[in-house]
Each structure stands twice: as structure tokens, then as C-alpha cells.
Amino acid sequence: DADVTQTPRNRITKTGKRIMLECSQTKGHDRMYWYRQDPGLGLRLIYYSFDVKDINKGEISDGYSVSRQAQAKFSLSLESAIPNQTALYFCATQLALEGEQFFGPGTRLTVL
Amino acid sequence: QKEVEQNSGPLSVPEGAIASLNCTYSDRGSQSFFWYRQYSGKSPELIMFIYSNGDKEDGRFTAQLNKASQYVSLLIRDSQPSDSATYLCAVYSSASKIIFGSGTRLSIRP
Numbered sequence: 001d002a003d004v005t006q007t008p009r010n011r012i013t014k015t016g017k018r019i020m021l022e023c024s025q026t027k028g029h030d031r032m033y034w035y036r037q038d039p040g041l042g043l044r045l046i047y048y049s050f051d052v053k054d055i056n057k058g059e060i061s062d063g064y065s066v067s068r069q070a071q072a073k074f075s076l077s078l079e080s081a082i083p084n085q086t087a088l089y090f091c092a093t094q095l096a097l098e099g100e101q102f103f104g105p106g107t108r109l110t111v112l
Numbered sequence: 113q114k115e116v117e118q119n120s121g122p123l124s125v126p127e128g129a130i131a132s133l134n135c136t137y138s139d140r141g142s143q144s145f146f147w148y149r150q151y152s153g154k155s156p157e158l159i160m161f162i163y164s165n166g167d168k169e170d171g172r173f174t175a176q177l178n179k180a181s182q183y184v185s186l187l188i189r190d191s192q193p194s195d196s197a198t199y200l201c202a203v204y205s206s207a208s209k210i211i212f213g214s215g216t217r218l219s220i221r222p
Contacts, residue, residue, distance in 0.1 A: 042213055090155055090156075101210070
């Protein structure tokens with residue numbers, strides 16, 4: 001089955017560490033997204049990419065960076081992790097603008 | 113005012129009854145509206161989308177859209193315990209930017 005995968009699924013790290021979350025997809029979709037989810041705040045968009053050469057900031061990009069290595073791969077980096085970046089992170093793909101988004105299983109990140 | 117607002121719940125509904133979930137949005141130019149279901153600890157999955165005013169039915173689910181009043185709702189008929197989840201409303205703004213509500217937690221009691 002065409003799928004969206006995320007690694008790692010869980011990660012505990014310390015303040016100041018650099019960490020990378022990876023997303024891979026076999027759906028063949030050009031559009032990819034990174035969200036974070038916090039209790040009571042829903043999903044908030046961090047970065048999105050419409051193709052390999054197109055990277056855009058979302059509403060909460062400060063403290064994060066991304067890399068679109070290929071159509072199938074979109075990585076999110078925290079250059080210097082801080083405790084308020086503790087959250088559940090989701091990657092999503094999309095075939096068409098304003099169409100359905102397909103979410104990966106999520107990465108639970110804890111920054112101590 | 114939040115761009116997409118939902119009552120956080122929890123909304124408790126007896127098994128077999130109709131669950132009604134509501135969502136309001138602020139951008140009058142929004143064109144596309146989605147309902148995602150998210151089980152605890154899992155990723156969101158799409159259950160309904162609607163683009164036009166009126167009702168759209170799919171099995172036990174009905175989405176209702178009223179652009180004049182800027183609200184979209186989801187009705188779940190014959191509620192089952194497996195419907196217990198958080199339901200996220202998502203709206204594409206006039207700038208084609210997707211905005212998620214914070215979700216309504218639904219609990220179906222046997």
C-alpha cells in the first residue's frame with residue numbers, strides 16, 4: 001500500500017541538541033507538510049513544500065528548518081531543541097491543492 | 113477570534129443516537145471544508161469533505177455547510193462506540209491555506 005512513514009516514532013532529547021525527524025512517502029505526491037500538535041491547540045503548520053525546489057514557512061516555523069531531499073522525502077530539523085518544542089509531530093502528503101491530506105503515524109518528541 | 117473554532121468537548125452521546133459536531137470559520141472566502149477523525153495517539157484520517165452549500169451524506173455521516181453563516185457541521189447517525197474520537201474541522205482559506213480547528217472530543221456511551 002502507498003504510505004507515509006515517519007522516523008523515529010518516539011524521541012527523548014535534551015535542551016540544546018539538534019534533532020532530525022524524517023518523513024518518507026510512496027504515494028507519489030508532490031505536496032508535503034509538517035505539523036505539530038499540542039493538547040487543545042489542534043494541528044499547526046510548521047513548513048510545507050509543493051515540490052523539491054519549493055519550500056514555504058508555515059505559521060510556526062521559528063526554531064525549525066526543513067529539507068526536501070527528493071519527492072518522497074521531507075525532513076524536519078530542530079537546530080537547538082527547547083522544552084516547548086515537546087509535541088506530537090505529523091508529516092502529511094497531498095495530491096492536489098485543497099484536497100485530502102494523508103498523515104504519517106506521527107513522532108512523539110520530548111525535550112527535557 | 114480563532115480562524116476555525118470548535119467546541120473542545122467532551123461531547124457525550126448515547127449509543128445509537130445522533131452526534132452533532134459544529135465548526136465555525138472566519139474567512140468568508142473559504143471554499144473547501146474537511147472533517148478528520150483522530151483516535152487517541154493516532155494520526156488524523158479524512159472522513160468527509162464538502163465544497164457546496166447544503167448537505168452531503170456518506171453512510172452514517174452527513175456534512176452540512178452554510179457559507180452565509182460560516183459554519184460547517186458533521187452529523188453521525190446511529191453512533192457507535194467506535195466513533196469515540198476527536199474530530200478535527202479543517203478549512204481552506206481564500207489564500208488556499210489550510211487551517212485546522214482544535215478538535216471536538218466525542219465520547220459514545222453504551
